[in-house]
């Protein structure tokens with residue numbers, strides 16, 4: 034029997050009650066007389082998160098998230114699916130089973146995200162249908178191929194139909210899509226959106242019946258801009274280990290209230306709304322629902338005092354009571370061809386060129402397009418530190434030998450180079466720097482170690498190993514966070530001005546997020562959905 038002031042997410046009322054629990058389920062909730070201080074909320078649900086983006090395995094992610102009141106997540110494992118295929122998804126399901134946190138997965142719908150990139154695997158409609166038929170798979174994952182939906186592409190519609198047949202919702206991903214095209218997209222049965230960056234975009238999508246996920250993660254922070262819109266869920270999408278250690282759904286709730294969202298509404302967005310949308314037996318303190326609950330001090334600070342999952346205490350005053358266990362699997366796919374520093378250069382016979390430059394914005398995963406005049410020395414187009422225009426290259430990691438080169442603005446690096454095998458969503462190797470020799474050295478380190486994040490200067494280096502598919506560490510959140518901090522400090526000494534440089538760099542190759550991106554096969558205009566030349570004149 035658990036007693037306290039409960040928040041009823043159906044009526045919005047708060048009143049003293051006792052909650053009777055048996056066999057992990059709530060069996061009865063009774064109003065009682067009592068003068069309680071504790072406020073009991075339903076367990077928090079992160080309705081859209083890519084666990085791999087935390088660089089932690091599911092069980093290590095859970096150990097860090099549960100003390101913050103997170104009792105369930107809906108996770109799209111398309112990151113590891115792009116590298117390892119169904120074997121990767123099976124690893125996530127298996128590792129997640131070693132923890133009380135309730136992992137509900139979605140079947141990755143776009144592996145690869147587009148036909149314009151090289152991934153390590155391709156998920157067929159049949160494999161997707163097989164995944165969708167499992168109880169722990171609650172929806173079809175974000176349908177990023179929005180041009181394919183709008184054009185009625187047969188393979189795309191086959192995947193959506195498979196979800197409809199199993200009566201499971203389809204998650205969306207259609208940044209900036211609007212008007213008749215948005216009608217075609219929502220009309221195909223796609224019901225959620227986490228990519229909104231403005232109130233107008235969220236409002237238009239709500240008007241067409243989409244459920245809006247207000248996103249507050251490590252790379253994209255849209256909650257402040259969307260707080261005035263009546264959104265439906267609160268999500269992280271991608272969260273780095275240091276941020277996760279400092280807070281998860283508790284921090285997103287704190288910020289939602291700080292930005293003006295009604296506290297009860299905010300709690301509904303992190304509990305009953307996603308639970309009912311994905312048909313999860315949690316999300317409310319009511320008979321028949323799982324006894325997943327969080328005890329907090331108030332609806333402003335959301336300091337988590339105790340967490341219950343299936344009626345068992347799993348965290349107390351910020352400490353996880355379980356034993357974090359990771360199923361260590363040497364699982365990877367990293368076949369980088371031998372290449373030279375010259376292979377990372379953009380060539381021209383002119384003395385000066387106008388180049389298309391990717392423009393990055395701190396705290397966003399959308400990018401812009403700039404056009405900059407760059408000098409040519411000995412036939413090589415040179416980056417320009419005075420304009421903060423650096424080089425960027427993507428090298429495929431699946432043995433195809435593709436290398437594409439371009440320019441990027443906004444990293445601030447004055448020297449050195451950074452490289453990573455985390456580069457959404459195909460996770461080819463991406464590197465940014467002023468000098469192709471240093472960029473090559475950074476990539477060669479990853480080639481040797483099996484993948485991760487690395488930063489090099491003329492005479493020093495820092496690395497974070499990610500042995501699980503080049504995406505995840507087998508360490509815990511504290512270990513990964515401190516290596517990440519060390520790496521970020523080193524990159525800041527090289528002049529970088531971004532708050533999460535590796536997260537920002539990892540989105541430069543996501544060819545389904547506007548505006549200008551770069552994959553292993555070239556520079557890509559998302560608006561025109563086609564490759565474009567680096568040199569425009």
Ligand SMILES: Nc1ncnc2[nH]cnc12
Pocket residue numbers: 083086175177206270271457458543
């Ligand atoms: N927001 C996002 N959309 C598509 N793929 C992603 N991978 C990580 N975050 C993503």
Ligand SMILES: [Mn+2]
Pocket residue numbers: 175205206227228
């Ligand atoms: Mn997305």
